[in-house]
Amino acid sequence: MKFLKPVVALGALLALPVAFAAAPSFDSAAVEVGSGAKVQMVRISAQSNWDRKWFVSNNYHLSGYWDANLAQWRGSQYQNRSGEHQNITVIGLTPVFRYERADKLGWFGEAGIGVSLFSHLYDNDDNRLSTAFQFADHIGAGYVLPNKWELSARIQHYSNGGFKKPNSGVNFLVLKAAYRF
Template sequence: SLSRHLAALAAGAVLGLALTPLAHAEDDGPEIILRYGESGQNYERSGIGFRFSPVWSDDWGNWKATLRPELELSQMHYSGSKSGPNDLTQGGAIAVFRVHYGNAGIRPYFEAGLGAGLFSQSKLGAKEFSTHFQFSEHIGAGLEFAKRWYAGYQFSHYSNADIELPNDGIDLHQITVGLRF
């Protein structure tokens, strides 16, 4: 339910605030990301991610690009009336390519990621994923604040790429909040 998702996000925010004294304004530090979103079809997701320091970075004039590995963990919930499991846990690993513009206190960013994940079940409500293994694609945009915090939008898609049918997949629209330390 929504209260469970909000409790998970609140716990992550408390963890982020606890780490704030350790934070400094480095573009290359690791990050903690909180996510909450839905598919618009009675499916919700709340989760946390940990992005490691970049494995690659480059400056393109006023643009800076990075490639970071990310580990993610989330809970998905179905609140509709179809029969089937109402909850599943998802874990995954993603390679995230991100660009941001400028060096100001507030600056825009854009990102895209590819990865793989495992679902604890192969069904969630009316969706039949057929396999526990899922590929993932992500795109997002937002604003960074003081090179330390950021908030934005992320679209994520999970499916098994027709390894086994049916392959309903799931698309999620999410808000994200991150802390770099």
């Protein structure tokens, strides 16, 4: 099973150029704020809709989009020392599946698993991540307004998938506001 982990990581990295080639233009942008155990995050992101529909039924369908993002984290207990801070920049790309109405308005649910690259190794409040490469997965729900604004909440988890220890993972509650062009 351990031989599978490097193959998955390499596949994810090789998929990045394909993802950007498949996303010729972005059609929405978002600002996100998140909070976890003694760490806060602010993130900007741009999305490119896949323009695909699966499992169409009763005015709902499964669709998806690419999410390219840039975040800044601020940990308030660096190396488990109260008052010590750690700032980390994170860049990521996530394919996201969304279950939504046919008109893309109203309530939706979504989930995604992507890849992220950290500027520094995370070491905050007894949580440590031993690699700069991390998987970023989330599950969330939101509402799209008729004026093209979208509001959502999600649970976000970062982890290296057990490639290297320590790998305690980092969790956030994230609030997102997005606008569709």
